[in-house]
Amino acid sequence: MRVIIAKDYDEMSVWAANYVAKRILDFNPTAEHPFVLGCPTGSSPLGLYQHLVKLCQEGKVSFRNVVTFNMDEYVGLDVNHPESYHSFMWNNFFNHIDIRKENVHILDGNAPDLLAECARYEEMIAQAGGVDLFMGGVGPDGHIAFNEPGSSLTSRTRIKTLTTNTIQANCRFFDNDESQVPKQALTVGVGTVMDAREVLILCNGPKKARALHHMIENGINHMWTSSMLQMHQHATVVCDEEATVELKISTYQYFKDKQQIEGTVQRFRDLF
Numbered sequence: 001m002r003v004i005i006a007k008d009y010d011e012m013s014v015w016a017a018n019y020v021a022k023r024i025l026d027f028n029p030t031a032e033h034p035f036v037l038g039c040p041t042g043s044s045p046l047g048l049y050q051h052l053v054k055l056c057q058e059g060k061v062s063f064r065n066v067v068t069f070n071m072d073e074y075v076g077l078d079v080n081h082p083e084s085y086h087s088f089m090w091n092n093f094f095n096h097i098d099i100r101k102e103n104v105h106i107l108d109g110n111a112p113d114l115l116a117e118c119a120r121y122e123e124m125i126a127q128a129g130g131v132d133l134f135m136g137g138v139g140p141d142g143h144i145a146f147n148e149p150g151s152s153l154t155s156r157t158r159i160k161t162l163t164t165n166t167i168q169a170n171c172r173f174f175d176n177d178e179s180q181v182p183k184q185a186l187t188v189g190v191g192t193v194m195d196a197r198e199v200l201i202l203c204n205g206p207k208k209a210r211a212l213h214h215m216i217e218n219g220i221n222h223m224w225t226s227s228m229l230q231m232h233q234h235a236t237v238v239c240d241e242e243a244t245v246e247l248k249i250s251t252y253q254y255f256k257d258k259q260q261i262e263g264t265v266q267r268f269r270d271l272f
């Protein structure tokens, strides 16, 4: 697992966006052979999306031949609700780039048969040839997508009941009213994310410090589902300084030295 420590949220976001854009450019996608991108929601990726929008509007990267699969969606929330993940993705990203509507995939949390919807989603990912790059964030309890603590580390797309922790963390998007937060979600599984050819995780701010510690320093554990990424052959975590406060000084120093020697932060930060 590679860990990149950016100085702050802005540097993390620009770094991640440039990294993703470079991957798409190097792939040279066509309509017949599109690049398959996994997308998260939440506050962590907002800066990343803003910068990708800028790069697209400046003509530096195109999403014309990019196919997307979102990580998750609330169950029973109208797609037009401002906090649905459908709304989030169109408002913050898809409406501002040159992606084709038919290339966007988001789980339908209002499907009449939710289990069939999950199976259909896995099937569509397989038909697209698998995910080339899954971007993600983490919850304060280290969950990835909505794979709450205790989720199987080989899980596939399914229904999950949200924990009180997650409901409390997400109620900031629902007028700080926990009763308005849906209690269930459809989510890709940890196994679905692990199948991606590459994974890029954003982890920023002091509230994510414990999650970062468990994700990269402790053993693999189903109570911190993002720790499974330690088993991925091509996983990168890009964090900011604030998220590193629970790391051992030696761990912090190791990754800082490595990125200094390799020049990784500057290389992607200053790419475009």
Ligand code: GLP
Residues within 6 Å of the ligand: 040, 041, 042, 043, 044, 045, 071, 072, 136, 137, 138, 139, 140, 143, 144, 145, 146, 166, 170
């Ligand atoms: C939700 C999403 C996750 C996201 C997490 C963190 O639970 N399902 O995919 O990573 O929130 O969100 P934020 O980035 O707002 O802290």
